[in-house]
Amino acid sequence: MSVRQMEGARAVAETVAACRPQVVCAYPITPQTHIVEGLGALVKTGTLAPCEFVNVESEFAAMSVAIGASAAGARAYTATASQGLLFMTEALYNASGMGLPIVMTVANRAIGAPINIWNDHSDAMSQRDSGWIQLYAETNQEAMDLHPQAFRLAEELSVPVMVCMDGFVLTHAFEALEVPDQAAVDAFLPPFEPRQVLDPDAPLTIGAMVGPEAFTEVRYLAFHRQREALTRIPEIAGEFRAAFGRDSGGLLHTYRCEDATTVVLAMGSVLGTLKDAVDGLRDDGERIGVVGLTSFRPFPMDAVREALGAAERVIVLERAFSVGVGGIVSANVHMALAGLDQRYHTVIAGLGGRAITGRSLRAMLLDAIGGRLDPLVFLDLDRGLVDRELERVRGHRRSGPAAENILRDLGIVAGGPHR
Amino acid sequence: MFQVRIHGRGGQGVVTAAELLSVAAFAEGRTAQAFPSFGSERTGAPVVAFCRIADGPIRTREPIAEPDALIVQDATLLHQVDVFGGLRPGGYILLNSPRTFDELGIGDLTARFRHERLLTVPATEIALRHLGRPIPNAVLLGGFSAVSGVVSLPSIAAALRERFPERLAEQNVAAATEAHDWVEAEMRELTT
Numbered sequence: 006m007s008v009r010q011m012e013g014a015r016a017v018a019e020t021v022a023a024c025r026p027q028v029v030c031a032y033p034i035t036p037q038t039h040i041v042e043g044l045g046a047l048v049k050t051g052t053l054a055p056c057e058f059v060n061v062e063s064e065f066a067a068m069s070v071a072i073g074a075s076a077a078g079a080r081a082y083t084a085t086a087s088q089g090l091l092f093m094t095e096a097l098y099n100a101s102g103m104g105l106p107i108v109m110t111v112a113n114r115a116i117g118a119p120i121n122i123w124n125d126h127s128d129a130m131s132q133r134d135s136g137w138i139q140l141y142a143e144t145n146q147e148a149m150d151l152h153p154q155a156f157r158l159a160e161e162l163s164v165p166v167m168v169c170m171d172g173f174v175l176t177h178a179f180e181a182l183e184v185p186d187q188a189a190v191d192a193f194l195p196p197f198e199p200r201q202v203l204d205p206d207a208p209l210t211i212g213a214m215v216g217p218e219a220f221t222e223v224r225y226l227a228f229h230r231q232r233e234a235l236t237r238i239p240e241i242a243g244e245f246r247a248a249f250g251r252d253s254g255g256l257l258h259t260y261r262c263e264d265a266t267t268v269v270l271a272m273g274s275v276l277g278t279l280k281d282a283v284d285g286l287r288d289d290g291e292r293i294g295v296v297g298l299t300s301f302r303p304f305p306m307d308a309v310r311e312a313l314g315a316a317e318r319v320i321v322l323e324r325a326f327s328v329g330v331g332g333i334v335s336a337n338v339h340m341a342l343a344g345l346d347q348r349y350h351t352v353i354a355g356l357g358g359r360a361i362t363g364r365s366l367r368a369m370l371l372d373a374i375g376g377r378l379d380p381l382v383f384l385d386l387d388r389g390l391v392d393r394e395l396e397r398v399r400g401h402r403r404s405g406p407a408a409e410n411i412l413r414d415l416g417i418v419a420g421g422p423h424r
Numbered sequence: 425m426f427q428v429r430i431h432g433r434g435g436q437g438v439v440t441a442a443e444l445l446s447v448a449a450f451a452e453g454r455t456a457q458a459f460p461s462f463g464s465e466r467t468g469a470p471v472v473a474f475c476r477i478a479d480g481p482i483r484t485r486e487p488i489a490e491p492d493a494l495i496v497q498d499a500t501l502l503h504q505v506d507v508f509g510g511l512r513p514g515g516y517i518l519l520n521s522p523r524t525f526d527e528l529g530i531g532d533l534t535a536r537f538r539h540e541r542l543l544t545v546p547a548t549e550i551a552l553r554h555l556g557r558p559i560p561n562a563v564l565l566g567g568f569s570a571v572s573g574v575v576s577l578p579s580i581a582a583a584l585r586e587r588f589p590e591r592l593a594e595q596n597v598a599a600a601t602e603a604h605d606w607v608e609a610e611m612r613e614l615t616t
Contacts (some may be wrong), residue, residue: 010450012443174485179443179458181450277483362486 013145014176016184017110018043020149022053023190024156026082026107027197028074030059030067034089035122036172037112041084052332055385063317064089068096068107076211078202080156082107086172087114090128092161094135099166100377101136101227103212104200106159108152109137112172113324115357119408123358126273126325130333132365136227138166138234139302140254141272144205145175150253153185154196155240160405161237162230163200169301171274171324173358185249193248231303238300255307258297259312261287265294267374268313270338271322272298275354275361283367291374299336309341320350320373322366322384354384390414425478426574427488429506432497435467436562442473444565444587448579449477457482466577470505477574493572496520497547497560502530516571518607520560522546533561538616543571545603554599555592566600570607577604 009016018040023027029048031041032149048058061067067083074081085093090111109131109175115121116206128298140155142148148170155166166420170176183295185193215223235256242254252258260280262268271279276297284294296312314321319342321335330336332351339349350373355361365385372378390411397404412418428445432438439460446458456478460463474488489509493516496507509540511517515537521544525531533542545567554563562584571575581597588596 010447010456104607171485174459177439177447177460178485179456180482183457274485277485281484360487363484 008181012039012176013148013170013178013180013182014112015043016037016145016149016182017152017170017176017201018047019184020152020190021082021108022047022111023151023185023187024082024194025080025191025196026056026108026336027079028057028059028071028081030061030070030074030081032061032064032083032084032085032089032128034064034086036124036176037086037089037110039176040110040112044082048074055248064092065096068100070095071107071109072096072103072105073102075100075199075200075356076103076203078199078204079195079198080160081105082109082136084110084112086112087116087122087128090132091116094132097132097135097137099212100165102223104163104227104230104233105165106163106197106199107165108154108155108159109165110148111167111169112176113169114172118154119359120348124174124274124324125358126169126323127170127356129255130325133166134304136231137165137302138231138238138300140166140168140238140299141301142168142170142175143258143274143276143297145170145178145180147253148175149182149184149248150245150251151299153190154245154254156197157241158234158237159277160197160199162234164227164230164234168284169273172282174274183202189248193245200420216268220249233300235300235303235305235307238303239284254299256298256300256308257312258299260295260297262294262296262312262316265292265316267291267293267318267320267370268296268316269293269320269322269370270296270309270315270334271299272301272334273324275322275324278361278363279366282363283365285363286370286374291370293370293374299335301337304337306341306343309338310345313338313342313347316347318348318350318373320352320370322352322354324353324355326351326353326356341373350378350380350382352378352382352384359385425482426572427486427491428475428477428493428495428568428574429491430473430475430495431496431501431505432471432561433501434469434471435470436497437559438471440471440587441497441561441565442475444562444580444583445475445568445575446477447583447586448569448575449475449564451579451582452575452613454479459485459489470501471520473523476606491515491546493568493574494518495564495568499528499566502528508533511537514541516541517543518564518568518571519544520547520564522549528560540611541571543567543607543614544608545606545610547603550599550602554595554602561598563599565601565605567607569600570604570611577601 047053335351442458448457449456547563
């Protein structure tokens with residue numbers, strides 16, 4: 006194994022190739038595109054063989070081809086982001102409902118409108134109930150390492166797995182990364198032995214209609230399989246650590262949580278910046294720690310309760326939210342912590358690529374420790390911009406499109422607000 | 425940690441420059457993280473890319489607001505973007521221009537920064553001579569290796585050879601070497 010200075014997306018492509026997918030479906034969408042481009046190049050040069058690289062006409066087709074390939078017994082892979090993930094929604098539910106162990110990388114990106122190509126978690130969060138396992142990577146190395154683990158998990162349990170990595174922040178970052186050695190991946194990830202396979206010599210039906218007499222039971226089995234994953238995810242991460250020497254994957258990671266009275270839970274690449282901020286506060290004598298959640302689906306209720314249960318104050322920092330409610334990850338965390346006497350805060354941050362800075366995190370954490378933080382906060386919200394638009398809306402009926410009005414206020418689009 | 429921000433326009437290889445710088449630092453046994461400002465890529469639009477260089481792990485993922493050094497690939501940006509924003513006192517600036525800071529009318533920057541660290545190099549002219557194309561990124565990296573001493577010229581050359589086909593790599597190495605020598609001479613002049 007060698008460490009190279011390389012782009013995250015390229016490193017993920019090489020790692021996926023080491024997992025020997027037999028069918029890769031490709032449809033380009035920023036910021037995922039470099040991953041399937043990298044795989045395409047590896048297939049073309051014969052580095053990844055045998056593998057069918059299928060250029061499809063849409064994300065819906067990408068997932069549909071992956072379903073067909075997986076049902077025919079092939080190890081199938083694809084990658085997408087944002088609107089692309091939404092466009093495959095119907096097929097996502099079919100993949101999980103039929104128990105097809107497809108692995109897909111989601112290079113997390115915001116969802117429009119307004120159109121936005123930058124990072125947040127809205128895309129994957131919108132599919133949290135699709136029946137796919139969702140693993141979130143903190144770093145590029147973890148994003149890479151999660152792929153062999155994802156194939157292991159998917160194929161053992163017959164459940165599809167999404168590996169979520171922050172678009173641009175990770176996919177487009179150049180860093181020192183270690184692509185797992187082919188022989189080591191081969192030893193870790195056995196060839197795909199499907200639980201069900203379409204075979205002309207032994208015909209069967211997959212995806213039959215199921216009525217009220219058995220639908221509940223079939224759905225319960227999906228629930229059961231994800232519960233099994235709660236046990237297998239840490240076991241597989243342990244085997245990975247033994248084979249590759251890296252602590253990647255698992256249900257969650259704790260950082261400086263011993264004796265912490267305040268604990269912040271987050272997912273994805275913000276954890277690095279957050280740990281630096283927490284180090285600074287620890288230097289100032291604050292008892293504060295971090296929980297990095299890797300497995301969002303299945304949601305590890307017990308592990309979360311164990312990691313956060315002793316804290317007096319819990320902050321959930323998330324890169325998406327449910328309009329009309331607030332935090333999404335928070336809602337799950339609250340379930341895990343039900344009945345405990347703690348203070349809870351939800352901090353929505355980093356939407357549509359807004360940078361989450363160490364300075365803002367530090368100020369927010371100090372507010373929380375000082376008892377000045379509201380239960381629900383939008384980090385670095387420009388309240389003035391919001392108020393100006395609210396004033397326009399109150400002022401006259403035809404105030405025009407909000408997003409465009411705000412761009413004019415910012416001077417990004419020429420001309421005054423809509424009249 | 426040494427933090428570099430690179431400003432330029434779409435098509436000038438801004439993102440590639442940050443990546444190459446990180447590869448050069450990695451080759452010297454250091455930790456490096458390069459990333460773009462994540463804009464919609466359009467030829468001619470202002471682009472920013474970042475590179476952090478350290479001796480230990482780099483965990484933060486935020487954009488570089490307070491760089492130790494700036495590389496400005498296009499002088500016309502000075503009127504459009506706050507390129508000097510957040511530069512640390514004692515920071516370095518390397519600007520692509522055939523003229524000096526004083527000739528450009530921005531000599532007042534020397535009140536805030538150290539005069540001998542405000543440098544210009546005619547990177548577009550050097551690129552045109554060596555590559556036949558006005559792509560100043562690798563040239564400026566050669567100049568930058570002289571400015572800051574953070575990475576050596578041979579490491580920049582190695583990064584170029586790793587990235588580009590042989591002929592293009594050698595053209596860029598020759599151009600980067602010329603810029604390195606130019607900037608070295610300019611620094612001697614400014615310090616005496």
